[in-house]
Amino acid sequence: MIPSEYLDLVKKLNTHAHAYYSLDAPEISDFDYDILYKKLVDFEENNPAKVDALSPTQRVGDKLLEGFESFQHPSKLPSLSNVFNDEELEAFVERVEKGLNGKKATFTVEPKIDGLAIALHYKEGRLVVGATRGDGSRGELVTSNIKTIKSLPLILNKAVDMEVRGEVFIRKSVFKSLEADFANPRNAAAGSIRQLDPSVTAKRRLDVFLYQGIGMNEPTHDRVLRAVSALGLPVNKDVLMCVSVSEIKKAIRHIIEKRDDYDWEIDGAVIKVNECAYQDALGYTIKAPRWATAYKFPTEQVVTRLNDIEIQVGRTGVLTPVAKLEPVRVTGVMVSNATLHNMDEIGRKGVKIGDDVVVQRAGEVIPEVVRVEQTYETSELFFMPLDCPSCSATVHHEDGDVRYYCVNMMCPAQVKGRLEHFVARKAMDIDGFGKQLVDQLVDLGLVQDLADIYYVTREQLLDLDRMGETSADNILKALEDSKTKSLSKFLFGLGIPFVGERSAEIIVESFPSLDKILMVSKEKLLDLYDIGDTIAESFLTTIQSPEFIRLLRRFLDAGIKAEHVEGEIESDIFSGQTFLITGTLSQFSRTQAQDEVKKRGGKILSSVSKNLDVLLVGDKPGSKVGKAVKLNESGATIQIMDESLFEALIKE
Ligand code: IVH
Numbered sequence: 207m208i209p210s211e212y213l214d215l216v217k218k219l220n221t222h223a224h225a226y227y228s229l230d231a232p233e234i235s236d237f238d239y240d241i242l243y244k245k246l247v248d249f250e251e252n253n254p255a256k257v258d259a260l261s262p263t264q265r266v267g268d269k270l271l272e273g274f275e276s277f278q279h280p281s282k283l284p285s286l287s288n289v290f291n292d293e294e295l296e297a298f299v300e301r302v303e304k305g306l307n308g309k310k311a312t313f314t315v316e317p318k319i320d321g322l323a324i325a326l327h328y329k330e331g332r333l334v335v336g337a338t339r340g341d342g343s344r345g346e347l348v349t350s351n352i353k354t355i356k357s358l359p360l361i362l363n364k365a366v367d368m369e370v371r372g373e374v375f376i377r378k379s380v381f382k383s384l385e386a387d388f389a390n391p392r393n394a395a396a397g398s399i400r401q402l403d404p405s406v407t408a409k410r411r412l413d414v415f416l417y418q419g420i421g422m423n424e425p426t427h428d429r430v431l432r433a434v435s436a437l438g439l440p441v442n443k444d445v446l447m448c449v450s451v452s453e454i455k456k457a458i459r460h461i462i463e464k465r466d467d468y469d470w471e472i473d474g475a476v477i478k479v480n481e482c483a484y485q486d487a488l489g490y491t492i493k494a495p496r497w498a499t500a501y502k503f504p505t506e507q508v509v510t511r512l513n514d515i516e517i518q519v520g521r522t523g524v525l526t527p528v529a530k531l532e533p534v535r536v537t538g539v540m541v542s543n544a545t546l547h548n549m550d551e552i553g554r555k556g557v558k559i560g561d562d563v564v565v566q567r568a569g570e571v572i573p574e575v576v577r578v579e580q581t582y583e584t585s586e587l588f589f590m591p592l593d594c595p596s597c598s599a600t601v602h603h604e605d606g607d608v609r610y611y612c613v614n615m616m617c618p619a620q621v622k623g624r625l626e627h628f629v630a631r632k633a634m635d636i637d638g639f640g641k642q643l644v645d646q647l648v649d650l651g652l653v654q655d656l657a658d659i660y661y662v663t664r665e666q667l668l669d670l671d672r673m674g675e676t677s678a679d680n681i682l683k684a685l686e687d688s689k690t691k692s693l694s695k696f697l698f699g700l701g702i703p704f705v706g707e708r709s710a711e712i713i714v715e716s717f718p719s720l721d722k723i724l725m726v727s728k729e730k731l732l733d734l735y736d737i738g739d740t741i742a743e744s745f746l747t748t749i750q751s752p753e754f755i756r757l758l759r760r761f762l763d764a765g766i767k768a769e770h771v772e773g774e775i776e777s778d779i780f781s782g783q784t785f786l787i788t789g790t791l792s793q794f795s796r797t798q799a800q801d802e803v804k805k806r807g808g809k810i811l812s813s814v815s816k817n818l819d820v821l822l823v824g825d826k827p828g829s830k831v832g833k834a835v836k837l838n839e840s841g842a843t844i845q846i847m848d849e850s851l852f853e854a855l856i857k858e
Pocket residue numbers: 284285286316317318319320321322323324339372373417418476495498500
């Protein structure tokens with residue numbers, strides 16, 4: 207390969223990575239991508255001096271950083287003023303109107319992402335600086351870490367010099383599968399961006415939304431966002447336009463209602479004056495713009511009595527102390543249980559049974575005990591039991607580990623936990639197999655390990671409480687149907703510690719049968735992207751144990767297929783995207799093409815508008831193409847796709 211071919215390859219891989227990570231619309235298979243990637247790595251290994259700064263290999267830096275250089279922001283990153291209720295919001299809008307001498311501003315309302323503020327600098331379209339906000343004037347130069355963010359382009363669609371600002375965060379779904387111990391996604395994001403080893407940062411799978419473009423010469427904030435998005439940068443699309451206080455309030459309520467649905471944590475809504483000329487006229491106080499404010503969502507805290515501390519045994523055997531509370535309403539929900547996390551936490555907070563404690567529910571998180579409000583002479587210290595409360599086996603604990611474990615695999619609490627996990631929707635998806643059924647089957651000793659559920663008879667089911675013939679037959683049918691569930695769902699369902707949904711999928715992609723999986727070595731597992739030491743270790747110890755082999759035998763005897771289902775993972779490639787078809791396609795009728803889109807999670811629109819994502823163009827298209835091009839010129843981001851690309855996408 208000659209250097210110019212190498213640079214073309216860099217470009218090509220970056221385009222494919224963008225299609226995959228940002229657009230959710232891969233243009234080539236993972237396999238083909240890996241081949242190209244390998245070619246690139248080969249060239250770089252032989253020509254180390256020629257490695258381009260934008261090469262995808264440079265995203266996962268393997269160089270350790272020695273502390274961070276500081277970075278002087280060319281212009282200050284202000285913070286935001288806060289309002290905490292509707293009166294304060296009204297006062298903000300009044301101040302804006304007064305500041306504009308009665309001229310009427312419009313407003314945008316958008317979610318306030320709870321992450322870490324960053325500034326990015328692009329030179330001739332290339333990412334050259336990524337820095338944390340720091341104190342607003344000086345931040346830390348974390349460019350290598352920023353480059354690990356897969357949804358962030360290293361090169362923009364236009365060769366411009368510019369600064370954009372935004373928020374780095376970790377998706378809730380990713381946070382759940384992180385091996386690292388962080389209290390919440392915000393801490394995890396902040397801790398990850400300030401990692402000295404970028405390969406650790408890469409494993410945390412950070413994400414980013416840009417919410418500001420500096421000096422973009424657009425008339426309004428919403429146009430700025432569209433222009434930023436048109437450059438290829440990720441922008442949160444949930445921005446609502448408002449013309450009055452009552453509309454702003456409605457928009458805020460809308461965001462509060464959607465809070466749990468977002469895959470990122472938010473801690474409020476940001477209200478901004480939309481017209482850039484009005485923003486300039488209003489200007490800044492020492493700390494914050496006068497043209498914007500944050501409406502902070504309440505984290506309601508309530509005092510209640512801690513009646514008891516109970517131990518819950520999870521499916522992996524970890525013992526978690528749970529606060530049993532005098533029932534109390536917190537942000538509209540009755541709360542009688544709250545997590546105390548672990549013994550260290552109880553010690554740190556000085557919690558005793560009988561105390562009055564402060565409880566809070568932040569967002570969608572499980573309620574937690576924040577601190578002791580009032581302790582009493584009669585309050586009692588809590589000790590971790592020496593024996594498992596479920597099976598009486600001796601509890602294990604190692605110095606330096608905050609966790610306590612029950613290591614008895616047959617412990618009923620663990621079996622119940624594992625079973626609930628196995629039958630859950632994301633795993634084997636066995637309809638009608640609820641907690642009540644699980645409890646009864648385990649308590650009666652009919653089920654002692656996961657495979658046992660396939661040996662439960664109709665008679666045994668009918669003997670259970672509240673079980674009629676129809677329900678029993680439905681359950682047997684659901685069990686039968688589950689036997690053909692895919693290998694990755696089966697593996698995930700086994701509940702192997704640290705092996706989440708995604709890890710299971712990644713393993714199955716490379717080792718697509720049970721036989722291959724049973725033969726896998728640690729080295730081979732560690733070769734897989736995103737499979738670290740902890741996952742590999744836990745996976746192998748589990749699947750190579752004699753108990754597991756016995757369990758597997760019984761699954762297979764019961765008729766479990768556990769086969770790899772090709773294409774399962776990318777079946778919703780058009781999810782959330784809108785399509786419109788124009789002209790005559792050669793391989794599909796209009797209806798067939800529409801069905802292919804809908805099958806993959808896409809929607810069909812009836813006309814070209816800025817809400818359109820993809821215009822699929824066949825032979826002899828009409829005026830729609832011209833209209834889409836025009837809209838793109840004024841900030842829309844409609845992808846104009848030909849039939850061959852469409853065909854390639856749906857064949858993946
Ligand atoms: S605008 C001049 N928009 O909130 C306006 N900030 O408390 C600057 N934040 O440090 C901020 N989501 O990092 C804006 N959609 C959003 C935001 C947002 C999160 C953060 C931002 C800032 C902090 C202020």
